[in-house]
Amino acid sequence: MAIDLEPAIAGDVFPEEHPRVAPTALGWLGRAAFVVVVGAVSLYYVLHFEPAHSDVLATGVIVGIGALSLNVLVGYSGQISLGHQAFIGIGAFTSAYVISQSHQSFYAGLAAGAVVGIAQAVLLGLVALRVRGLYFALVTLVWGFVGENSIFRLESFTGGGAGQDAPRPGGFTTDRAYLGLCAIVLAVILLIDWRLVATKAGRAMQALRESPQVAANYGVNVRAYTLLAFAVAGFYAGVAGALFGSRRLNVVAEDFTFAQIALPYLIVAIVGGLRRRGGIVVFALLFVLAGDWLPELAKNLGVTYIQERAGLFIQAFTGVLAVLTLIFQPDGLGTVTAPIGRWLKGEPFRRGGGEGAEGVDVRP
Amino acid sequence: MLAFSVAQPLVLGISNGAAIGLVAIGLVLIYKSSRVFNFVAGEFVTLGAFGTYVGDKVLKLPYPLAIALGLLFGLMAGLVTERLVIRPLANRPRVTILVATAALASLLIPVEIIIGGAKFFGARPIVGGLGFKVPVADVYMSWQQLIIVCTLAAAGVGLAWFFGRTDLGLAVLATSQEPTASRLVGIRLNRITLLTWGLAGLLGAVAGVLLAPVTSQFQAGYGTTTVLIAAFTAAVVGGMTSVPGAFVGGLLVGLVQAFAQINISSKTLPGANSVATLVMLLAVLLVRPTGLLGKEA
Numbered sequence: 205m206a207i208d209l210e211p212a213i214a215g216d217v218f219p220e221e222h223p224r225v226a227p228t229a230l231g232w233l234g235r236a237a238f239v240v241v242v243g244a245v246s247l248y249y250v251l252h253f254e255p256a257h258s259d260v261l262a263t264g265v266i267v268g269i270g271a272l273s274l275n276v277l278v279g280y281s282g283q284i285s286l287g288h289q290a291f292i293g294i295g296a297f298t299s300a301y302v303i304s305q306s307h308q309s310f311y312a313g314l315a316a317g318a319v320v321g322i323a324q325a326v327l328l329g330l331v332a333l334r335v336r337g338l339y340f341a342l343v344t345l346v347w348g349f350v351g352e353n354s355i356f357r358l359e360s361f362t363g364g365g366a367g368q369d370a371p372r373p374g375g376f377t378t379d380r381a382y383l384g385l386c387a388i389v390l391a392v393i394l395l396i397d398w399r400l401v402a403t404k405a406g407r408a409m410q411a412l413r414e415s416p417q418v419a420a421n422y423g424v425n426v427r428a429y430t431l432l433a434f435a436v437a438g439f440y441a442g443v444a445g446a447l448f449g450s451r452r453l454n455v456v457a458e459d460f461t462f463a464q465i466a467l468p469y470l471i472v473a474i475v476g477g478l479r480r481r482g483g484i485v486v487f488a489l490l491f492v493l494a495g496d497w498l499p500e501l502a503k504n505l506g507v508t509y510i511q512e513r514a515g516l517f518i519q520a521f522t523g524v525l526a527v528l529t530l531i532f533q534p535d536g537l538g539t540v541t542a543p544i545g546r547w548l549k550g551e552p553f554r555r556g557g558g559e560g561a562e563g564v565d566v567r568p
Numbered sequence: 569m570l571a572f573s574v575a576q577p578l579v580l581g582i583s584n585g586a587a588i589g590l591v592a593i594g595l596v597l598i599y600k601s602s603r604v605f606n607f608v609a610g611e612f613v614t615l616g617a618f619g620t621y622v623g624d625k626v627l628k629l630p631y632p633l634a635i636a637l638g639l640l641f642g643l644m645a646g647l648v649t650e651r652l653v654i655r656p657l658a659n660r661p662r663v664t665i666l667v668a669t670a671a672l673a674s675l676l677i678p679v680e681i682i683i684g685g686a687k688f689f690g691a692r693p694i695v696g697g698l699g700f701k702v703p704v705a706d707v708y709m710s711w712q713q714l715i716i717v718c719t720l721a722a723a724g725v726g727l728a729w730f731f732g733r734t735d736l737g738l739a740v741l742a743t744s745q746e747p748t749a750s751r752l753v754g755i756r757l758n759r760i761t762l763l764t765w766g767l768a769g770l771l772g773a774v775a776g777v778l779l780a781p782v783t784s785q786f787q788a789g790y791g792t793t794t795v796l797i798a799a800f801t802a803a804v805v806g807g808m809t810s811v812p813g814a815f816v817g818g819l820l821v822g823l824v825q826a827f828a829q830i831n832i833s834s835k836t837l838p839g840a841n842s843v844a845t846l847v848m849l850l851a852v853l854l855v856r857p858t859g860l861l862g863k864e865a
């Protein structure tokens with residue numbers, strides 16, 4: 205070593221390396237058994253309860269895709285969106301319009317929703333090149349309300365109060381089959397997301413998140429990758445919107461509000477854990493399932509007061525959970541399972557969250 | 569004689585703009601002291617209106633006392649927010665704090681519905697009657713609208729005195745500009761932050777108490793859906809750090825929204841006031857990011 209570092213500084217610069225111990229055969233067996241047991245229990249659980257809950261689970265999958273869209277902006281590239289009701293709603297209405305007014309197939313609608321979702325996100329991205337930080341957050345907020353109050357009230361586009369019909373594709377008309385379709389789409393999105401982060405684009409976006417100036421000095425094309433982040437987020441949101449519309453079979457403006465889409469999806473992304481796509485999807489499912497369970501639970505307990513207001517209690521509880529998560533577990537609840545993930549990869553079991561999501565801020 | 573299409577939005581715009589300005593001043597105070605965009609501000613407005621309703625219709629208090637109760641609700645909301653949410657997050661990224669305040673709003677709205685029910689609450693004006701005829705124009709302005717405008721003016725004068733003439737006001741300004749140095753000369757930062765949040769809550773509640781009677785009713789989430797965005801736009805238009813800027817910005821946004829709303833039919837473009845707000849916000853941010861009266865970016 206040419207440069208001598210003081211030990212104290214060295215400790216700060218290079219985090220303490222744990223000696224890597226390869227697990228024994230028994231260790232690997234234990235890990236395999238763990239995977240099998242957890243997998244079997246979840247599979248049994250899903251198959252046992254799923255027939256009655258297909259529709260709820262499909263909603264959860266769609267919320268998951270929407271939250272992953274926010275994760276691309278907030279988690280990967282250091283941008284933010286408080287106007288996701290416009291992102292999702294534009295996808296939903298475009299898809300419904302293409303299916304029921306232009307008489308195309310569901311898949312054409314899905315593609316159209318994705319393309320228009322990308323287009324509107326890239327437009328916002330162009331603004332993000334000029335307007336930074338909290339000010340840009342404000343632009344997205346107002347954009348969301350323009351969608352809510354203006355675009356979604358254009359009768360020729362959205363069919364006014366009656367809404368726009370959005371039939372499901374042939375072969376996927378039952379709730380159960382539609383859940384399968386949503387799960388397939390989610391799998392594709394997760395694959396794209398994984399490849400996005402693991403390749404050059406992901407590293408470029410990460411560099412942008414930490415510091416656009418430094419990234420530019422290293423030859424990262426700031427404009428192109430900022431727009432790419434928005435395009436990907438718009439793509440996920442457009443797809444989520446198209447699925448959302450056909451799940452309801454009918455797209456109405458009342459579904460796409462700040463309080464019902466933008467806030468809860470952002471909270472799901474943050475509580476699930478930014479940059480933890482698994483955590484986000486799991487929390488999205490739990491969030492939606494909780495909304496389904498609470499009324500039943502309250503009904504069984506005979507608490508009609510809560511039963512009638514279950515949605516409100518869930519919303520309030522999520523708000524509390526979000527504040528508590530931000531204060532006490534800023535990396536999201538997804539990090540709670542991080543030690544298990546490392547253990548499964550062959551490392552010794554060690555507590556701790558792994559890579560922290562904190563330190564992420566909107567660009568100043 | 570002014571044409572109706574000009575006079576009507578003028579009256580509506582100025583009175584709504586005054587309420588927007590009050591909330592915007594609260595946003596600016598908080599931004600100056602904590603560098604935070606406060607997304608709960610809308611619910612300070614709702615709580616002000618709600619407190620007045622509780623005092624007036626539920627507890628049957630005399631109207632001035634009911635208003636005092638509404639203001640107390642807003643003040644407490646501001647103080648509690650600072651103590652429970654903002655202070656624990658003090659040194660965290662600003663986006664974290666922004667999301668926390670948004671989460672708090674999404675917590676408060678359902679709680680309001682659980683407590684009060686998902687219905688519209690009536691709000692009665694301080695002085696009833698048709699109001700008075702505005703000179704030169706053929707339109708009426710209600711007494712309530714006049715009271716809002718006067719309150720904004722009074723708040724403007726009061727804050728100018730507070731920041732210009734009192735030690736406490738000077739301490740707030742010093743904290744905003746240089747927190748470390750302020751601490752060295754013995755200013756308690758926590759107290760100053762608490763004070764500004766209380767003040768912002770109070771201003772929001774004032775806007776709620778006065779604005780709800782103009783719209784004649786309100787519901788849970790009232791402030792967030794009606795005033796919050798306009799107030800943010802006003803604060804940005806004014807420069808985000810300037811109290812007089814927020815004052816002017818509020819009136820400007822109120823006028824632009826009223827003109828768009830009254831003169832563009834919802835058949836041509838529904839939600840014209842939202843679009844007008846977006847255009848205005850983008851124009852200011854792209855052309856003059858420091859706002860009209862802002863000194864710092």
